Amino acid sequence: MKYRISEYLIAHKNFNVFSLEANMSESFLMNHYIQEGKGNPKDILKGMYFWLWQTEETLTFVEWLKKYNENHSSKVFFDGFDM
Numbered sequence: 001m002k003y004r005i006s007e008y009l010i011a012h013k014n015f016n017v018f019s020l021e022a023n024m025s026e027s028f029l030m031n032h033y034i035q036e037g038k039g040n041p042k043d044i045l046k047g048m049y050f051w052l053w054q055t056e057e058t059l060t061f062v063e064w065l066k067k068y069n070e071n072h073s074s075k076v077f078f079d080g081f082d083m
Helices: 002-013 024-036 041-046 056-071
Strands: 017-023 077-082
Touching: 002 056, 017 024, 024 041, 024 056, 024 077, 041 056
Parallel strands: 017 077
Antiparallel strands: none
16 A cells, blocks of 8 residues: 555655665665666665565565656655664
């Protein structure tokens, strides 16, 4: 549900940051992936340590973010706020 709500807010309400409680360093790498296509999202998710981010649903959402960024001039940023 969280990803469906996020997709709606990004696509229809101009939200441009997706932030979650995840390691900042891996979140930075994931942002690099959705912005520039560099890196392997499965490996990055494994590095986030929390099992709840290591799901097919999260990977599907990450791929949606990447595709969204490829097709829109206003980019979405992926952010984590766990030190």
